[in-house]
Structures are given as C-alpha cells and as structure tokens.
Amino acid sequence: MSGVELTGLFEKAKELDQLKKDQEEVLGEINKIHKKLQNTQDVSEKSGDTMLLKLRALYTRAKELSESEINASGVLIERLDSLLHTGMTAAQRKKIEVNEQKKKRIKQDTDVSRTQSATIRSQIDPNTLMGEQVAAKVTEDAEKSEWFIVKVMHFDREAKEFEVLDEEPGDDEEPKRYKLHMSRIIPFPKRGDISNIPDYPSGKHVLAVYPGTTALYKATVVPNPHRKRLNQKSDGMIILLGYDFSSRIYLLEFDDDEEEDGSLPQRNVPFYRVVPFPEGHRQ
Secondary structure, three states: OOHHHHHHHHHHHHHHHHHHHHHHHHHHHHHHHHHHHOOHHHOHHHHHHHHHHHHHHHHHHHHHHHHHHHHHHHHHHHHHHHHHHHHOOHHHHHHHHHHHHHHHHHHHHHHHHHHHHHHHHHHHOOHHHOOEEEEEEEEOOOOOOEEEEEEEEEOOOOOEEEEEOOOOOOOOOOEEEEEEEEHHHHEEEOOOOOOHOOOOOOEEEEEEEEEOEEEEEEEEEEEOOOOOEEEEOOOOEEEEEEEOOOOOOOOOOOOOOOOOOOOOEEEEEEEHEEOOOOOOOOO
C-alpha cells in the first residue's frame, strides 16, 4: 500500500466531507424559505414568486450535491476495494468474488420470482379454476407462511376472494373452508398440458408439494437425468422439439429436509405439483 494511494484516498474522503457540509447549508436555506412560505400573511405575491424561484434553485443545487456525493462515494469504494485486494491472498479475493456473485444471483432469482408470480396471478381466470385444486397461502404470520393444496369452491368478484376447501386438513379433522384474496392463490400447471411445462433451471427455488402430503414447501431444483431435451437434425439445422418428460417430474431438494448425516435427499415431484417461488414467502 503506497503513500500516494493513501493520499488520494484521504483527498477523496475530504471531498465527500465537504459535499456533506454543503448539503447541510443548502438544506438550512430551504428550511428557512419553507417557514416563510408557511406564514402566508407576511408574503406578498411578488415576494412569494421570488422565494419560489430561489427555492427551485436551492433544490437544483441540492440534487447536484447529492449526485456528486454518490459519485465520490463510488470512487472511494473502488479505491478501498483496490487497496484491500492488493494486500489479500488469492483465496481471500476468491471468497469475496464468490460472495458477490451469490448476492447478484439471489437478487436475480428474487426479481425473476416476483415477475413470474405477478404474471401468473395477473393471468388467473376464476372461471377456469372452479372445482380445481390450487396452491393457497392459508395462514401467514411474522415468522412463516403456510401453503396447502385446496379446492376452489366459489369466487367473489367484488372482494376478489376465493372460497376454497382444504379437503385433507389433518388427522381427525373435518374439511376446512377459507376465504382468501386472489393474491394468495397460485394455480398449478394443468396435468394434461405437457406442452407448457415450466422449465425451471437447476438451482432455481420453487414451491412444491412435499411427497405424501398436501403441504407446499420451498425447494431447490437439481439436475434430473430423466429430463432430457429432444433435438432433431434436418438439412444440417437443429430443430428444438422440447423435452422428454417420460416421468414428467422435477428432482427437488426441500429446505429443512436433512437426513441424520446432514445431507438433503433428492425427491421426485410431478410438474403439476410445482409452482414459482412466491415473493415474500417465509418458512
């Protein structure tokens, strides 16, 4: 770490400090004008226009200072990263890179899941769901959300609520009815429509029915050797035909499903019992 590098770092830090002081001064001037404008009895039309023009100029200056602060902060971060990497071992640098990649991947997965869930919900046609089984968030608190398979019985168009039936609530319990807003409903893929089976890539988070139950839990898609893409060559060109869904299943690893040795078993789940991972799900 050279003295020149440190000097440059300190100079940029001083610049950032001065920007903050300038912003505080501008904010003070803005607040003074706000107080004068609030006392409308002492403000004539002419002086009022003058103050508004001055207020606009101050807000413009505040915006410029804010943008300069962002730029200066970015330069400082880059210089600090450079200094840190200089003194790090290759292993330490690799660890930081991997962590950054994970953060980006998590954000991308979250954004995609939000888009998919929003798209699916916006395409819900209540008329086509009558009597059908769907995934429903039947309970939710600060700690977790509970999703189950339920049967759609009725839809209230004014309240945008589904009346659903939990046909298998548990041992020695009667079927339960719930009234749920449509935002808490996700339709399952149609069992007979294999042409539109979602193609979830390996590593993708989904919500899936745990085998032998009617409850849905967070799971991660893992490579399935039985799920292969079919291609056909014609005149030197490759034509994509789709997937061979001989078993039409996903291979999934469910969260909190560890064996005694800590490993996660890979479980087969039919495609019509898997939905996109919903935004804000807590488990």
